[in-house]
Amino acid sequence: xxxxxxxKPPVVGITALVPPELIYGAGWYPxxxxxxxxxxxxxxxxxxxxxxxxWREAIxxxxxxxxxxxxxxxxxxxxALADGQAAARKVPRTHFFFYPFDGDTGYLKGQLEALxxxxxxxxxxxxxxxxxxxxxxxxxxxxxLRLDRARxxxxxxxxxxxxxxxxxxxxxxxxxxxxxxxxSVLAGPRLRATEDRPRVALIGVPPIxxxxxxxxxxxxxxxxxxxxPYEFLRLGGNDIDSLARSYSTYTFARPVExxxxxxxxxxxxxxxxxxxxxxxxxCHHLLEDGMLRERLNRPMLTVQGDxxxxxxxxIRLRLEAxxxxxxxxxxxx
Amino acid sequence: MATSRLVxxxxxxxxxxxxxxxxxxxxxxxxxxxxxxxxSLTEISAAxxxxxxxxxxxxxxxxxxxxxxxxxxxxxxxxxxxxKCSAGTGAFLEQAARYFGVTVGGxxxxxxxxxxxxxxxxxxxxxxxxxxxxxxxxxxGRNEVAAGLHHALARRIAELVPEAERIIxxxxxxxxxxxxxxxxxxxxxxxxxxxxPQTVNALGAAIHAAAHxxxx
Numbered sequence: 001x002x003x004x005x006x007x008k009p010p011v012v013g014i015t016a017l018v019p020p021e022l023i024y025g026a027g028w029y030p031x032x033x034x035x036x037x038x039x040x041x042x043x044x045x046x047x048x049x050x051x052x053x054x055w056r057e058a059i060x061x062x063x064x065x066x067x068x069x070x071x072x073x074x075x076x077x078x079x080a081l082a083d084g085q086a087a088a089r090k091v092p093r094t095h096f097f098f099y100p101f102d103g104d105t106g107y108l109k110g111q112l113e114a115l116x117x118x119x120x121x122x123x124x125x126x127x128x129x130x131x132x133x134x135x136x137x138x139x140x141x142x143x144x145l146r147l148d149r150a151r152x153x154x155x156x157x158x159x160x161x162x163x164x165x166x167x168x169x170x171x172x173x174x175x176x177x178x179x180x181x182x183x184s185v186l187a188g189p190r191l192r193a194t195e196d197r198p199r200v201a202l203i204g205v206p207p208i209x210x211x212x213x214x215x216x217x218x219x220x221x222x223x224x225x226x227x228x229p230y231e232f233l234r235l236g237g238n239d240i241d242s243l244a245r246s247y248s249t250y251t252f253a254r255p256v257e258x259x260x261x262x263x264x265x266x267x268x269x270x271x272x273x274x275x276x277x278x279x280x281x282x283c284h285h286l287l288e289d290g291m292l293r294e295r296l297n298r299p300m301l302t303v304q305g306d307x308x309x310x311x312x313x314x315i316r317l318r319l320e321a322x323x324x325x326x327x328x329x330x331x332x333x
Numbered sequence: 334m335a336t337s338r339l340v341x342x343x344x345x346x347x348x349x350x351x352x353x354x355x356x357x358x359x360x361x362x363x364x365x366x367x368x369x370x371x372x373s374l375t376e377i378s379a380a381x382x383x384x385x386x387x388x389x390x391x392x393x394x395x396x397x398x399x400x401x402x403x404x405x406x407x408x409x410x411x412x413x414x415x416x417k418c419s420a421g422t423g424a425f426l427e428q429a430a431r432y433f434g435v436t437v438g439g440x441x442x443x444x445x446x447x448x449x450x451x452x453x454x455x456x457x458x459x460x461x462x463x464x465x466x467x468x469x470x471x472x473x474g475r476n477e478v479a480a481g482l483h484h485a486l487a488r489r490i491a492e493l494v495p496e497a498e499r500i501i502x503x504x505x506x507x508x509x510x511x512x513x514x515x516x517x518x519x520x521x522x523x524x525x526x527x528x529x530p531q532t533v534n535a536l537g538a539a540i541h542a543a544a545h546x547x548x549x
Binding site: 274297298299300302313314317320322324325326328 | 413
């Protein structure tokens with residue numbers, strides 16, 4: 001692959017977190033099939049969850065230009081298993097990836113090896129390419145952690161930061177260009193820290209509304225933690241063994257008790273005043289709401305989203321009310 | 334706060350005529366930004382202030398509105414709302430009342446007269462109406478169906494209510510004795526209802542405005 005003759009790498013769609021290190025290392029471009037949805041007005045038919053139904057429909061219409069699809073079918077999202085099988089009919093090749101519920105690194109290593117094989121072992125054998133790819137992803141993630149910290153400290157625009165942080169699942173198909181983007185936000189004008197605002201954590205699946213973080217800001221809430229994007233950032237590795245060790249701690253795929261312990265630590269570290277639990281309409285994660293409320297011991301607002309677009313009025317109202325409630329506790333009202 | 338007047342939603346301009354020059358106007362509710370105001374707060378905060386006026390030791394506020402149902406747990410500041418469908422709101426009863434050709438108050442009176450209750454299992458208000466029609470076709474009494482509808486709504490609302498001793502019911506639906514009866518039975522708890530529960534949020538907004546005036 002040299003100069004003008006260089007072919008564009010094949011594109012693999014991922015339905016949830018799949019180690020981008022491994023995908024780039026194998027010479028593929030990952031594209032998270034969820035990330036286009038909030039910016040769209042997708043109205044999928046026969047849906048339970050609008051996230052999975054939207055990418056399923058887009059794939060069936062051939063709109064995402066995928067050469068292959070990796071469906072995260074074990075751990076994380078349960079609807080993906082069904083919608084992934086439906087979508088698989090229109091993709092040249094599909095692989096089903098399973099995270100271990102019990103965090104067994106040996107099992108995950110086997111899954112990663114199977115994924116490598118699916119993506120083509122030959123490419124992985126190119127050691128130099130693989131090393132460079134891993135370095136690029138690691139460099140971008142290190143910068144992402146800086147952005148996450150800046151946002152937590154109120155020194156980066158939450159909406160802009162979120163849009164980048166959520167894209168760490170695929171690094172927008174180009175780790176180098178993506179790293180530049182992150183760097184430009186970090187180098188941009190620093191916001192003044194707003195210590196009087198209630199500090200909130202956004203846990204659960206990412207909101208399907210494109211302006212959600214702006215609406216939070218308008219409601220006087222400072223989002224200092226986005227659960228899922230932080231998972232994308234904090235996990236990594238430079239070989240199969242270290243990737244297996246790291247990604248076996250992916251909290252969304254583990255028992256809720258494991259996730260709760262992780263969340264408790266993060267909320268404490270980030271001095272979180274309140275929690276927004278976002279769940280998608282019909283999402284099984286909504287069933288965890290009671291356990292989250294019981295254990296996290298902070299004011300909590302549960303928001304249930306449905307179709308993509310702008311944040312609907314009822315949800316805005318909830319966020320504003322939550323802002324007022326928390327501001328009251330901080331003595332700002 | 335001595336003067337108050339209840340008007341229909343579209344007649345809000347007439348309320349502004351009550352305001353003396355220099356007095357702040359505080360708005361609350363879904364349309365709060367449409368009405369000229371000096372101060373504005375969500376109905377959730379307004380409910381907290383209004384309820385505290387009557388019950389300073391309230392634990393949970395149950396705001397039973399026509400468009401949504403809000404449950405505010407004052408002990409840990411958690412908020413739950415039901416609005417994904419009309420099954421947990423006053424609109425559910427409005428729809429049923431229209432079918433029977435009575436007012437919502439009339440529907441409540443029918444339920445009060447019931448000797449028994451028809452089970453309505455659907456949580457969807459449209460399907461519940463199908464169940465209601467089917468029960469009537471099978472010979473169930475109108476009053477018994479009305480009682481079943483109140484119970485179905487109460488069951489749906491009760492799912493949102495946490496365990497608490499002092500639960501305060503406000504909002505228009507809190508005036509409905511059949512609803513309170515059904516809710517109390519399901520929750521196994523007597524609900525506390527302030528006078529004119531549908532105006533408690535407006536009172537809360539007035540308290541907020543008064544507090545703001547005294548500060549400035």
